[in-house]
Amino acid sequence: MGRFDGRVAVVTGGARGIGRGIASRFADEGASVAILDLDEAQAAEAAGQLASSDSADGTQRHVGIGCDVSETASVQAAVDRVVAELGALHILVNNAGVTRDNLLFKMSDDDWDMVIGVHLRGAFLMTRAAQKHFVEQKYGKVVCLSSVSALGNRGQANYAAAKMGIQGFVRTLGIELGPFGVTANAIAPGFIATDMTDATAARIGMPVEEFRQAAADRNPVRRVGYPDDIAAAAAFLCSDEASYITGQTLYVDGGAKLVS
Numbered sequence: 001m002g003r004f005d006g007r008v009a010v011v012t013g014g015a016r017g018i019g020r021g022i023a024s025r026f027a028d029e030g031a032s033v034a035i036l037d038l039d040e041a042q043a044a045e046a047a048g049q050l051a052s053s054d055s056a057d058g059t060q061r062h063v064g065i066g067c068d069v070s071e072t073a074s075v076q077a078a079v080d081r082v083v084a085e086l087g088a089l090h091i092l093v094n095n096a097g098v099t100r101d102n103l104l105f106k107m108s109d110d111d112w113d114m115v116i117g118v119h120l121r122g123a124f125l126m127t128r129a130a131q132k133h134f135v136e137q138k139y140g141k142v143v144c145l146s147s148v149s150a151l152g153n154r155g156q157a158n159y160a161a162a163k164m165g166i167q168g169f170v171r172t173l174g175i176e177l178g179p180f181g182v183t184a185n186a187i188a189p190g191f192i193a194t195d196m197t198d199a200t201a202a203r204i205g206m207p208v209e210e211f212r213q214a215a216a217d218r219n220p221v222r223r224v225g226y227p228d229d230i231a232a233a234a235a236f237l238c239s240d241e242a243s244y245i246t247g248q249t250l251y252v253d254g255g256a257k258l259v260s
């Protein structure tokens with residue numbers, strides 16, 4: 001018996017990286033999972049790789065759905081499809097993300113709008129569409145991906161603003177949705193080895209392994225993080241064991257925040 005038997009979870013940006021790790025963890029623990037990502041074929045491919053089994057609560061089914069989380073109509077259509085195809089919606093993980101790093105004087109309007117649009121507007125649109133189902137059934141779990149960069153990071157004015165915005169967003173969701181059986185929390189990862197951090201290495205012209213080793217050397221626990229580290233925290237915050245925790249931001253960073 002898994003912690004998420006009979007539950008339906010949505011993970012945005014779940015076709016790769018951290019989102020894929022979270023989707024796998026939920027599926028391993030019994031949830032039916034909808035992976036939402038820009039490219040429906042990639043989302044479907046990732047959904048097809050998830051574990052599924054027959055349980056007392058029924059057969060797990062997974063689905064991959066093309067969705068741009070920054071577009072209202074796309075979000076509404078995707079949430080409608082999740083409920084139509086998987087029968088309900090209990091857990092939402094707002095994970096989809098992009099970076100458009102630049103020093104402020106070089107940051108374009110598009111760099112700003114893109115990053116705020118995907119992270120902050122995306123989390124807002126997805127949560128607004130999902131809350132209708134959560135409130136009706138008096139049950140729901142929201143986890144949003146923040147970042148240690150919320151505390152400030154050179155070249156990431158757009159990303160830091162979005163990621164600190166996420167922290168204020170979940171605090172407010174905690175207040176508004178708590179009376180309806182809904183919790184909302186954020187996870188703020190440190191350096192996690194994914195395509196996103198590999199792209200940063202490429203941008204500054206450093207080999208990926210060297211870039212990861214430098215991050216590990218700076219970290220109190222002397223390693224980088226992996227998607228499984230974030231998936232474990234997401235699974236806890238979305239479990240019923242965490243029903244008295246809401247509006248919080250959990251830093252999952254090996255202690256990076258302590259020494260920055």
Ligand code: NAP
Pocket residue numbers: 012013014015016017018019036037038039067068069070094095096097098118145146147148188189190191192193194195196197
């Ligand atoms: P990633 O490997 O770049 O994956 C991001 C995923 O989001 C991709 O599948 C991407 O799709 C999807 N996506 C982008 N824009 C989207 C949109 N408008 N609608 C739907 N999906 C969209 O990133 P990651 O490293 O796994 O990061 C996941 C989350 O953790 C992000 O919110 C990120 O900011 C946060 N985070 C990451 C780290 C880290 O060190 N990696 C640290 C702190 C926080 P495509 O493949 O089509 O582009």
